[in-house]
Amino acid sequence: MxxxxxxxxxxxxxxxxxxxxxxxxxxxxSDTVTRPSARMRQAMAQAEVGDDDYGEDPTVNVLRKDPLPPTVTLSHAELQHSAAKLLGMEEALFVPTSTMANLVAVMCHCQRRGAQLLVGREAHLHVFEQGGVAQVAGVHSQALQDLPDGTLDLSELESTIREGYGSRYHPRLELICLENTHSSAGGRVLPLTYLREVRLLADQYGLRIHMDGARLMNAAVAQGVPPAQITQHCDSVSLCFSKGLGAPAGALVAGRREFVAEAWRTRKLLGGGMRQAGVLAAAARVGLECVxxxxxxxxxxxxxxxxxxxxxxxxxxxxxxxxxxxxxxxxxxxxxxxxxxxxxxxxxxxxxxxxxxxxxxxxxxxxxxxxxxxxxxxxxxxxxxxxxxxxxxxxxxxxxxxxxxxxxx
Structure with missing residues (x-):
C-alpha cells in the first residue's frame, strides 16, 4: 500500500x-537533477555581468584587455579562459548545453558538403541528441559498434577509415567522435593508451577528433590525472557543468583559437548567444573549484x-x-x-x-x-x-x- x-x-x-x-x-x-548549492546561489547573486553576446560579461569572457573591476574576484571571473587552461586548449566558449556544444563542434570540423563522422552506435551524440549532426548540420554519421568498456575496436575503426579513404563514392570522412566517460557503458572511462592509439590513427589519415566530455571531469578524477592529459589527444572537447559539477545549466566547447572563433559564429546561428550569462557562469565556476x-x-x-x-x-x-x-x-x-x-x-x-x-x-x-x-x-x-x-x-x-x-x- x-x-x-x-x-x-x-x-x-x-x-x-x-x-x-x-x-x-x-x-x-541522473546527475542532471542536482540543485545549485548555497555557495553557487551566492556566487550567482554576486556575479559581475554584462552582455555576453557583445563580449562584455566579465564572468564569462575568454580574455579581457582591461583589468578586472575591483568588485570582481578572480575565483568567479573568466570562466572560458580558466576552463581552456584546465583542458589544455587555447580557448573555450560557454554555451547553454552539451548537446549544443557537440553540435557546434561537429559543424566547425565538418564544413564541406558530404562530410562524414565516425561515432559509436551507443554514443550520446548519436542516440540522444535528435540526430542534430544530420538534421541541422547535414553531416553523415557512420556508427560503429561500441565495446562494453565504451571504446571502439581499433581494427574495425581503421578498416572503416581505409574503406572510404580517397574514395569518390564514399562521404568525405572528416571526424572521429569519442565519449568520455561513456554513458551507455555505465560511466566507463576511456583508457589513455586507447586515446593515444586513436590519435595516431587520426593523424595517419588526416582526421580530427572531438570528445564529448560531458562527464570528462569524472574521467580525470577516476584516473587521477589532469583533464589536459586526456584532452591532449583531441582537437576539440565539450564539457558539461550541469551534471557532476552541479551547476543549474551551461556547458562549453574548447579547442584551438581559430576553432573557437568559428564556434562563436555557429553558436550564434543556433540561437545560443546569451546576454547576462555570468549568472550561470558563476555557478559553473564554483562547480569547477569543488570538482x-x-x-x-x-x-x-x-x-x-x-x-x-x-x-x-x-x-x-x-x-x-x-x-x-x-x-x-x-x-x-x-x-x-x-x-x-x-x-x-x-x-x-x-x-x-x-x-x-x-x-x-x-x-x-x-x-x-x-x-x-x-x-x-x-x-x-x-x-x-x-x-x-x-x-x-x-x-x-x-x-x-x-x-x-x-x-x-
Whole structure:
C-alpha cells in the first residue's frame, strides 16, 4: 500500500498522530537533477555581468584587455579562459548545453558538403541528441559498434577509415567522435593508451577528433590525472557543468583559437548567444573549484552501492563490479516476471510493510536503462547515508520478490 493517509504504523515509526508522511526521496535517475548549492546561489547573486553576446560579461569572457573591476574576484571571473587552461586548449566558449556544444563542434570540423563522422552506435551524440549532426548540420554519421568498456575496436575503426579513404563514392570522412566517460557503458572511462592509439590513427589519415566530455571531469578524477592529459589527444572537447559539477545549466566547447572563433559564429546561428550569462557562469565556476572533492565522493558512494548489490547475491539483480569506474552503476535485472521498469516502480513506492520492517520510508528514483538493466547515477545531492538507505531499500525489495516468487511457486 502506497503512503496516503494517517495510519497506526506512523506511530510505530515515530511519526506523530495526524502527521502526513513525507518519504525521504533519493533521486538517482541522473546527475542532471542536482540543485545549485548555497555557495553557487551566492556566487550567482554576486556575479559581475554584462552582455555576453557583445563580449562584455566579465564572468564569462575568454580574455579581457582591461583589468578586472575591483568588485570582481578572480575565483568567479573568466570562466572560458580558466576552463581552456584546465583542458589544455587555447580557448573555450560557454554555451547553454552539451548537446549544443557537440553540435557546434561537429559543424566547425565538418564544413564541406558530404562530410562524414565516425561515432559509436551507443554514443550520446548519436542516440540522444535528435540526430542534430544530420538534421541541422547535414553531416553523415557512420556508427560503429561500441565495446562494453565504451571504446571502439581499433581494427574495425581503421578498416572503416581505409574503406572510404580517397574514395569518390564514399562521404568525405572528416571526424572521429569519442565519449568520455561513456554513458551507455555505465560511466566507463576511456583508457589513455586507447586515446593515444586513436590519435595516431587520426593523424595517419588526416582526421580530427572531438570528445564529448560531458562527464570528462569524472574521467580525470577516476584516473587521477589532469583533464589536459586526456584532452591532449583531441582537437576539440565539450564539457558539461550541469551534471557532476552541479551547476543549474551551461556547458562549453574548447579547442584551438581559430576553432573557437568559428564556434562563436555557429553558436550564434543556433540561437545560443546569451546576454547576462555570468549568472550561470558563476555557478559553473564554483562547480569547477569543488570538482575533485565532489566527484571523489560520488565515485565512492556509487562503488559502495555496487558492492552492496554484489554482496546481496540476489537472483533478481546483479552488478559487474569491475565496470563501476565513476558515478554510474548499471544493475542487471533478472526476468522474466521482474523487468527494470517494475523494479524501478517498486523502488520508488513506499508501503506500510517497508516502514514496519525497515523503520524508514524511502522513495528511490531510478532509470530503466535497457531491456535487462536499470541505471543509478550518483551526484552532489546524494550522501553516504542516502546511499545506505538505497542499499537497504533494494534489500527489502529483493526479500519481497523472493517471498512473492515462493508463494507463487
Amino acid at each position: 502506497v503512503l496516503s493517509c494517517p495510519h497506526r504504523w506512523y506511530r510505530a515509526a515515530g511519526v506523530p498522530r495526524g502527521a502526513q508522511p513525507q518519504p525521504h526521496v533519493v533521486d538517482l535517475r 575533485e572533492e565532489t566527484l571523489q565522493r560520488d565515485h565512492r558512494n556509487a562503488r559502495s552501492f555496487a558492492q552492496g548489490v554484489w554482496e546481496l547475491s540476489s537472483p533478481f539483480c546483479s552488478v559487474n563490479l569491475s565496470a563501476v569506474e565513476t558515478n554510474m552503476v548499471l544493475v542487471k535485472v533478472a526476468g522474466p516476471w521482474l523487468s527494470p521498469e517494475k523494479l524501478c516502480e517498486r523502488m520508488q513506492a513506499v508501503s506500510e510493510e517497508e516502514v514496519a520492517e525497515t523503520g524508514h520510508a524511502v522513495s528511490v528514483r531510478l532509470f530503466p536503462w535497457a531491456a535487462d538493466s536499470l541505471r543509478a547515477v550518483w551526484h552532489q545531492d546524494i550522501s553516504a547515508h542516502d546511499t545506505q538507505l538505497v542499499a537497504n531499500k533494494l534489500k527489502f525489495v529483493a526479500r519481497q520478490c523472493s517471498r512473492e516468487q515462493g508463494a507463487a511457486a
